[in-house]
Structures are given as C-alpha cells and as structure tokens.
Amino acid sequence: MSKTIAEINEKIRQGQAVVVTAAEVIEIARKDGISKAAQKVDVVTTGTFGPMCSSGAYFNIGHTKPRMKLGGGKAYLNDVPAYAAFAAVDLFIGANALPDDDPRNRNHPGDFNYGGGHVIEELVAGHDVRLTATAYGTDCYPRKKLDTWINIKDLNEAVLFNMRNAYQNYNVAVNLSDKTIYTYMGVLKPHLGSAGYSCAGQLSPLMKDPYYKTIGIGTRIFLGGGIGYVAWPGTQYNPGVPRSENGTPRGGAATLCVIGDLKQMSPRYLVGTSMLGYGCSLAVGIGVPIPILNEEILRYTAITDAEIFAQVIDYSGPYPNREPDVVGEVSYAELRSGKIQLRGKTVPTASLSSYPRALEIATTLKEWVLAGKFLLTEPVASLPGAESAITFKPLNERPVKEY
C-alpha cells in the first residue's frame, strides 16, 4: 500500500481525507494494526508548544519623513533592543533580548519580566509598541531621532523567523548539588529534588517522522496560530545521535528553522516567557501534518511516549562545564506520570512545554486539513539525515595572543 501527497490532497479537496491527531493514531494502530491503519488514515497531525529561545521576528516599519537610516544606528521596541543592522527601516528582534536597564542576574535569581519574546507577543496581540531609535544621519537619510508608537497592522511586513525550533527530543534536567539552581529548564531543586523536561513526546513533529521522510524544506506547517513553512534545517542540527530501534533519537537531534507571516498569528500560540534566573524567551506553537504515504510512515506516527527516551542531565556543574553529565535515561511515559526513578530516589517531574496546548495545536491543524483550508506540501528538498555526517560541534577556542 502506498499513497502520494497529490492523492492525499485530492482527498482533502473532496472532503474525504481521514485526518487524525498524533494521539488518536496511536489508538487506531493499537486497535486495527499498522497495515489497516495505514490504509485508513491519510494524515496525522502533530503539535508542540514550549519556550523556543532561538526565535525572533523582523519588520519593515515604513519610511519616516524626513527619511532615517536605522541600519548602523540603535533601535528599541518597548525599551528592548532590536537589531538595526540592515537597510533603512528593517529591524529584527530576538526572543531573548532584554532592556539595557534590566538588572539581569545582579540580584540572583533575576526576574526577567519583559524581553523580546514579550514584545513579539504584544505585537501579535495588536498592542501598540513604542519604537525609539537613533541614527547617525546621511545626506539621503538625514533624520537622527525617532520616538513613535507602531502597530503590527501598519507594518509593511512582520515575519516570524526562528532559526531553531521544534527540537527532536531534549534533555531532562536535574540538580545533584546542594543548592537550588535556576535554569532554562526551570527551577531545579537540590539533591535530585525535581526534574524538568520539555518535549511533546508522542505529539512532537520530528518524533513522529524520526528519519525526516516527509518533513523537509518547504513543508507547510502550523506556526504560532497561522501558516508557516520549514525554511531550513535548524541550528545545532545533529541527526547522527544514537537512536532507538523505532528510529527516535535518544537525545537532541534534528531542529527546524521556520518562517511565517506574524500578522496571521495569535498570542495564544506565541507567549512571552520569563525564566527565573535565566532570561526571557518565547513559547512557540508548531504543528506539522504528516502524510501517511505507506505503512512505514504510519508505524512512526504510532510511536508512544513509552517508546521515546530522553537523557537525564545534571545541570548543577557537569552541564555548565561541558563535562560528562548523564545521570540516567527515562521514557516520556515515565516523565508524564509525574515522577521518575533515579539513583534509588523518586524524583517529581515538571514540564516546560505544554502537552495540552500541543494537543490543541494538533487538533486545530486537523480541523484545518479536514475543512480543506490546509493542503499538504511536497518538500522542496530533504532535511539531512545521519548520512550527511553533520554533527553539533562545540566551540574550539584558540587563544588570541595580544602584543
């Protein structure tokens, strides 16, 4: 049995496609078996929602009168610095940007109440955002100062562009030291007092297509409540990590670089976040439809939390110092039970990503496909697999001699 994406799209257009979420397909495969399920189901929708730090957005604000060249100058959105290093009126803001006067961790743990992720959320919510900028002035762009409200509806373009999202698996973080630590994986209590994880597991897009057989460059996706596309492999791409027999990686592997029109998106799926003692970020919602081309693809989509494993890492000393840091390995079923067993201890777990909202995204995407509003795409090019020999290299520092 095999189907093509064109055939599946034809069924979607005729309102005859069978579309189920990544949670529902597990039940169908259990009841009907892989072969029957693969014949029955045409599309499986996945979802994930969690803080994804390498996210950002760019805008074109339109030309001022007189004209002003922000490139090479300085620009702030609600006091959060934006990157002004392009032409006259293009700006980029990253999710982790902080106001110059934010105290950071001077009084540890810092609060990080407002940063780039919050600016993006406010823009998406339709709130006015204050833009202040200074420039050096040229003959063709004489203006040197700007202080104005801007609104997303008035921007020429507003584009979400995230260089690393939707991590295919991630660490589980614990703390073996004797004091509480504040990390991007949450507040971790001492002496294995808690464990933080952040992956949608059996709902997660790249877990359900572990060898990138359908997801590729150009794949149309749910992004932040609107429609986006996979632009490129994400940064820190690392497909060669050890894998389980079912294909899922046992540690962080592939990532996605994604892009989409911010104007279509919703603050429900782009939420500014504050990680105590760590910094600001943006929780991003992503959903990817997987066309069931054959039994093999169906088998991947039916993988359950009990069959997906993550490494437990000690974030107290070994992780920051890049030393051997693996404490153990657990399944997502164990993580989601609320407690895991580590070194003879029962450790309560907390998730940084939201399973209910990931399911909501998979369900919304299913509804879009069923309504014929969202057709599937053939990848323009494949994402690199393990055969690419791409690895995630550390920085090899070379001392600089000063004379």
Add this chain to the structure above:
Amino acid sequence: MADKEKVTKKLISKRVVLHFPKRMVDEPILFRLIKDYDLEFNILKASITPEAEGLMVVELKGEQKNYDQGVQYLIDSGVRIQSLSQDVTRNEDRCTSCGACVTVCPARAFEYEPGTMIVRFNGSKCVACGLCIKACPPRAMELHF
C-alpha cells in the same frame, strides 16, 4: 492521651491573611490569640516593618468556638482578615498548562490531571508562599493582598 483529647475537641484549621494597620504593629496580637483563645498558629509568611502596615499569612488552628471568638477579637482590634485561597490566583488566560509550577510548590497545590496533562491549581492547598509567582514562565500566577 493528649492526642485523643485534641481529636474529640474537633479542631479546625484555617489559613488567613492578616492586615495590621500601622498603629497596631507594636501590639502583641498573636500572643493574645494563644493565651486568651487557645489558638495554635503557624506563620506562613510575614512582612512587618515598624511604622508601616503589617501583613501576615497564618494558619490558625483550634476549636471552632475559640476560632470564631479569636477572629472577632482580631476584627475588633482593627485587623483586616482575608481568607487565603483568594490571595494567590491563576490568570487562566495566561496559563499554558506547562507545569513548571508543579515541583516548585511546597504545598503540592498544583497537579497534573492524569491523561490530559492539564495542570490543576487547588487553591485550598495553597499557603501563599509565592514561590510559583516568578517560577511561572508566562507569569500566570498572581498574588493579591
């Protein structure tokens, strides 16, 4: 023997927020509660500065009759009382049901609903310590006094 007596007396326990006006900060209110009304108290949080309004979150334990009289004494003395479960609230619009709060809360007021993984907040278990406020990434938890 002492334990048995306590059980037969039907002790009640309530968590309340006490607001002391400026003029009362120096008065031995809690001492009176113990001595005159036989109430046990457990201070969960206190913020008292001389010459300023004071605030205390306490768990009061004792017989219903003594509790009622003790509370009346506090009100008569000018202390404003609020019940605690109203003081830490969750902004449902901001909560994404991630669960970063679950392991942070010492009172286990947050729980994952099995299966759905929706994070439930049980206000009656909350001791208003405030640890969840800043540990919540979307800042959905709010402390009201």
